Amino acid sequence: MIIVMKPQADKRDVEHIVHMIEEKGLTAHLSEGSEVTIIGVVGDKSRLSASNLEIASGVDKIIPVTESYKLANRKFHPEPTIVSVGATEIGPNNLTIMSGPCAIESEEQLLATARAVKAAGANILRGGAYKPRTSPYSFQGLEEEGLRYMKTAREETGMAVVCEVTSAKAIEAAVKYVDMLQIGARNMQNFELLKEAGKTGLPVLLKRGLSSTIDEWLNAAEYIIAEGNYNVVLCERGIRTYETATRNTLDLSAVPVIRAKSHLPIIVDPSHATGVRAYVAPLAKAAVAAGADGLMIETHPCPERALSDGPQSLTFDQFQELCTELRPYAALAGRTF
Ligand code: PEP
Numbered sequence: 001m002i003i004v005m006k007p008q009a010d011k012r013d014v015e016h017i018v019h020m021i022e023e024k025g026l027t028a029h030l031s032e033g034s035e036v037t038i039i040g041v042v043g044d045k046s047r048l049s050a051s052n053l054e055i056a057s058g059v060d061k062i063i064p065v066t067e068s069y070k071l072a073n074r075k076f077h078p079e080p081t082i083v084s085v086g087a088t089e090i091g092p093n094n095l096t097i098m099s100g101p102c103a104i105e106s107e108e109q110l111l112a113t114a115r116a117v118k119a120a121g122a123n124i125l126r127g128g129a130y131k132p133r134t135s136p137y138s139f140q141g142l143e144e145e146g147l148r149y150m151k152t153a154r155e156e157t158g159m160a161v162v163c164e165v166t167s168a169k170a171i172e173a174a175v176k177y178v179d180m181l182q183i184g185a186r187n188m189q190n191f192e193l194l195k196e197a198g199k200t201g202l203p204v205l206l207k208r209g210l211s212s213t214i215d216e217w218l219n220a221a222e223y224i225i226a227e228g229n230y231n232v233v234l235c236e237r238g239i240r241t242y243e244t245a246t247r248n249t250l251d252l253s254a255v256p257v258i259r260a261k262s263h264l265p266i267i268v269d270p271s272h273a274t275g276v277r278a279y280v281a282p283l284a285k286a287a288v289a290a291g292a293d294g295l296m297i298e299t300h301p302c303p304e305r306a307l308s309d310g311p312q313s314l315t316f317d318q319f320q321e322l323c324t325e326l327r328p329y330a331a332l333a334g335r336t337f
């Protein structure tokens, strides 16, 4: 449930309600807006009497929260969350572009890509060091060596860097090198991994599972936030449907749906959603028009030589062109880019 305080409620009224919640062994989460304070309750609410709370001083109303995710819920936290990654603020004011290769293949490949995407306007460098491949015989990533190259790229370009982590061991290594952890689609419901990522306190980019509902996705975010880490950014990357013309089907409706249900920022990855280079730019523009807070786009110095996801990777020129084309869309959406 959430308890909405009256505009004239004072600090003592709020403290009293928090005390009533905590003495029953539940947790209170405060969201102090410009007009009113909202107190979210997490725990077994059968121990609390809503009618007693309703008559307490300063209380306006009690609203039940029927969704199982609470901390990720917009009802708990009506203001949009802004997640800072390095110098970039991911949220309603900006269009954040994350770009880079699917997999880190060598220092030269990564540095060349970092320089090119930065020059085109990207804010955050992406690159996979631990690759969750469908086949065990496909390139699995450079692991810690790849993370070291990411750190070098960050030092050289000043860009923040994001890397996928696929295990607790990968998290242990990644925290030494990266600014943001990525949880991939295949691990969206790896709850132990979500908890470990939450505990690091680093911003987490949480991709939507291959066949996950929005409800399951927000519950996955809840696992991270429940560790005290509100720095979660959601990423729609396409879902499985009967359609085979694209690698996945981009669920663009996820953008307004997430906006209605959660305060967390949401970005869109048209590269993995389509699997086809030619479809990346139109869907990137559509995502901005739909209200996405950012984009994740794969780029490669020479896509035909890429060790993974070459067919969906943009060349540097194509990425530069896309960024130029995106500027009026960002301006229309009221975002700085
Ligand atoms: C990736 O971003 O490199 C990736 C593997 O994406 P996803 O988890 O969305 O498939």
Ligand code: MN
Binding pocket: 102, 103, 272, 298, 308, 309
């Ligand atoms: Mn990829």
